[in-house]
Amino acid sequence: MKALLLAGALLAALDSDNALPALTPYAPIANMVGQVDAGRLQANVNRLVAFGTRNDFSERSSTPSHGVFGARDWIARQFEAVAAAAGGRMTVSLDTYMQTKTPRTPRAVQESSVIATLRGSEPGRVYIMSSHFDDCDGHCTDGAGTAPGADDNGSSVAAVLEAARVMAATRFRGTIVFACFDGEELGLWGSNHYARELAARHTPVLAVLNDDIIGNSVGGDGRSEPNVIRVFSQAVPSGADVARVNLVGSENDSPSRELSRFVAEVVPVYIPDFSVRQIYRADRFMRGGDQESFQDAGYAAAIRFVEAHENFTHQHQDVRVEDGVQYGDLPQFIDAQYLRRATQANVAALATLALGPAPPGSVQMPLRRLGYDTTLRWKPAAAAVSYEILWRATDAAQWEHARNVGNVTEATVSVSKDDDVIAVRSVDENGLRSPAVYPVAARE
Secondary structure, three states, X not given: OHXXXXXXXXXXXXXXXXXXXXXOOOHHHHHHHHHOOHHHHHHHHHHHHXXXXXXXXXXXXXXXXXXXXXXXXXXXXXXXXXXXXXXXXXXXXXXXXXXXOOOOOOXXXXXXXXXXXXXXXXXXXXXXXXXXXXXXXXXXXXXXXOOOOHHHHHHHHHHHHHHHHHHOOOOOOOEEEEEEEOOOOXXXXXXXXHHHHHHHOOOOXXXXXXXXXXXXXXXXXXXXXXXXXXXXXXXXXXXXXXXXXXXXXXXXXXXXXXXXXXXXXXHHHHOOOOEEEEXXXXXXXXXXXXXXXXXXXXXXXXXXXXXXXXXXXXXXXXXXXEOOEEEOOOHHHOOHHHHHXXXXXXXXXXXXXXXXXXXXXXXXXXXXXXXXXXXXXXXXXXXXXXXXXXXXEOOOOOOOEEEEEEOOOEEEEOOOOOOEEEEEEEEOOOOOEOOOEOOEEEEO
């Protein structure tokens, strides 16, 4: 009995001292991150601005060099050129439908998003990097006005195109979708249509990285943090049982929050002078983005990247000079080096997701009796060679401790489920980790 007590005390001490392991760069991912080119990003933003407007209601007047469908066709051609490096693994398609008139719009309008799919080797794993290519001046239903849309959201379209370019030649385990949506400005139309199509087909989307306004490094108030990007994440998933969430205290451990923590941990490994500021909010205050379409369709692991400080004189404004202030979303306000780092952050996270192991499945925390330790069990994950149990204080933003428990499907750690938040993640042979998975409580 004395030996058992001593062993238990030793295990508790080991568990309490297990710091989160430092991640190291994986060369194939570092190579892709290093290929991201600021000049190409700026050139693509400039080309999108040159279409004059990408307002939804310019679809009837679009030409190859002007309007929303001129821009759509150009984006599709860029993806088709990228696909040539993918050895037949990338396909490009349009998701087109007729959006009915709404109380905010003058008429029905045709929507047409551009979807490039890079097929992976393992079924059951789809990851999406998205943006929207429509834009908006001071009159969001004016298809005849000038709407440059450089930062909102030419910056993110350029990022998605560049990510596809540097990633296309790599063979990934998971399938990656590079999406440029139409219709975001008037109601998340394109992303909503596409997300619901995916849900109807039961497509296993494990993560959505949505980018919207990521190219400017100086805010309208003069503040600048050129080495920071914000990531917004939803707390309680759509359809969650609020009473159950309160019972187990999982309000800060939704799939969206775990994806945000994953990104915040991975990005500095590949971009040492760049960090993620996690914003625990679905989007900016009383505002929204395409990631919400996926959350509403049942894909809870969806986040949004946004520059650290926005300049509102360059968003949804008619181009003009007023009281000495230049209004309008013009390309001269893009910081190409900042946009490069924002794009690299996406590439690092997306490549780690799609090259690394799948997350453990059906994670449970069985409650058999009152006690001082915690047991987790799960189903094996594709490409995992071991698993790490993670824990942190309930008021900590990021995971603080980890214990590798080997290639098992159940493990116990001497950590109190009453005082700490506990989860599990997969580890592959290259040291790549999956996002953490918060357990479902199971009373036995």
